[in-house]
Amino acid sequence: MTHQQMLSFAIVAGMMALFVWGRFRYDLVAVLSLLVAVLVGIVPPDKAFVGFSDDIVVIVASALLVSAAVAKSGILEAGLNRVGPYLRTTQIQVIVLVGVVTVLSAFVKNIGALAMMIPVAFQIARRTNTPPSSFLMPMAFGSLLGGIVTLVGTSPNIIVSRMRQELLGEPFGMFDFTPVGVGIALAGIVFLAFGYRLLPQGRKGAASLDAALDIKDYVTEARVTFESDVVGQTVADLHRLANGEVKVAAIIRNETRSSSPLPDARIQENDVLMLAGEPDALESAVARAGLRMSREHRLPEIDEATDEIGVIEAIVGPNSVLSGLSAERIGLYERFGVNLIAVSRSGERFKERLRTIVLRPGDVIVLQGNLKRLPDTLRDLGCLPLAEREIRLGSARRSLLPAAILAVTMILVAFNILPVAIAFFGAGVLLVLFGSLTLREAYETIEWPIIVMLGALIPVSESIRTTGGTDLIAGWLSSTASMLPPTGALVLIMVAAMAVTPFLNNAATVLVMAPIAASFATQLGFRPDAFLMAVAIGAACDFLTPIGHQCNTLVMGPGGYRFGDYWRLGLPLSILVVVVGVPLIMLVWPLR
Secondary structure (H helix, E strand, C coil): CCHHHHHHHHHHHHHHHHHHHCCCCHHHHHHHHHHHHHHHCCCCHHHCCHHHHCHHHHHHHHHHHHHHHHHHHCHHHHHHHHHHHHCCCHHHHHHHHHHHHHHHHCCCCHHHHHHHHHHHHHHHHHHHCCCCHHHHHHHHHHHHHHHCCCCCCCHHHHHHHHHHHHHHCCCCCCCCCHHHHHHHHHHHHHHHHHHHHHCCCCCCCCCCHHHHCCCCCEEEEEECCCCCCCCCCEHHHHHHHCCCCEEEEEEEECCEEEECCCCCCECCCCCEEEEEECHHHHHHHHHHHCCEECCCCCCCCCCCCCCCEEEEEEEECCCCCCCCCCHHHHCHHHHHCCEEEEEEECCECCCCCHHHCCCCCCCEEEEEEECCCHHHHHHHHCEEECCCCCCCCCCCCCCCHHHHHHHHHHHHHHCCCCCHHHHHHHHHHHHHHCCCCCHHHHHHHCCHHHHHHHHHHHHHHHHHHHCCHHHHHHHHHHHHHCCCCHHHHHHHHHHHHHHHCCCCCHHHHHHHHHHHHHHHHHHHCCCCHHHHHHHHHHHHCCCCCCCCCHHHHHHHHHHCCCCCHHHHHHHHHHHHHHHHHHHHHHHHCCCC
8 A cells, every 4th residue: 555545545534534523514524634635745736626616516506406496486385285185194195205205306406305395294294193203204215215316316426427427438327327216216115105114103303493483373465366366266265275274364355345254255356365374374375376465566676686675574662663553654665665564463363454454562574675674674663573584475486487497407418418517507597597596595505515525525535546545445345246246246335335325425425435336346347337326326325324414314303303213214225225226237237
């Protein structure tokens, strides 16, 4: 072993030790490893930052943007609400939720697919009185299974594809992973449909900030236009459309108020509906019914192109200028440039127009305005902002645009019209340009620690190959595998990737293991494709701990899981992946 190889292995070993220790965050560990690698001379200074310009970084960031836009569009909620009445048993709920997450994860980043489905899972759990812990871990595992179906589903596939291009001159295509991935995913869904019973029952997740701020009795008003889907329908129809989570408190027609309308009352064009419910339920009902927030035509002014319109929750303070006045009387929009979107008062449900409600100290209000000015406006009004949480009430939703852009992107990539990085980068730009995501949301959506870690680890992992370390490890593995049949050699690589992933991030695992696997295959006289596939699947299928993949970490708190809960469901699933995956790989990607 040369001096350079020893330094390279020492840095990787130290990096893994810091990852396992957990004292420092993984992105800090990655940049520290890069700095040390440059200082000791195994990464040339002019190559230190090439990882940040790598296509992997662009693809991962862009895929997260696309996932966030699809989640915001509400198209998933609309689809699942149609099948909601049929989800009567826990097993059916698990099958549907895991199946949807698995399919979505094949086309958008799996962490994004899981994030957009978790609120839906909580809705179903609340309606059916089922513990969310029965859903969340199977959904996280389903997102990992779905991610191995296509090139862009998970980072390991993208990295392995780049490795293949460096080694063989041609990357894996968008659907080269599909034959093996679909087989493993189907087997995994069948297992999870029954295996969820292995999880501890009745676990309760940690209370979130949204739960602590659970204000259920907001009242807002929305106008029925000629384009609204509820024109000519009854109040009961609207209640059903909102799954009973929104009530029509009043109908105002020709300035005449009909309080507590009967369920069979017909809704007509130009009616103003006073709607009561939670902010998310109100926002969803307004979007799905095609209603228009009654103040949306009075958009607050913006001073610069970077200004954004948003909403904020606040409490009317004891000395507020709003106390004892209505929005109409004080001229809220004319004087302060903000719209009153909704009002909540404990123990009271309003039936009059928002603009005529006389506000009192302690009322909770939702204001729409220029986000840059809102803090000053709240101070001028004497209102106290609530702790920040996501409120979309009053924001526009474009249900079909993100899905259409995603579909076009997939077609462009599938037919090799555009490279993956360009296609998804373009999709992200279009989604922001057309307003599916604001610039603020776009920057908040990208997981910058993951991006930094990828950019820093690429040159570090490359140093193992450039110093000859991969050939050295491959030689050790070859001596072990020489006593094994070809199937055993492939199992060895996949299990090795699975074993390393809980301690390294899955992307880091591939960066380290893929060159080793390719060199290992070459020394045994095999084609490297099957071994690269085995690394990708082994690194992507981390079911044993909550720390190996962000999807597992994401559900730990909400599901109330403990560290030891993961292996109870994850160990048999890992064995299933090896048993199903290795024969499929050998069938699709022959060793010789």
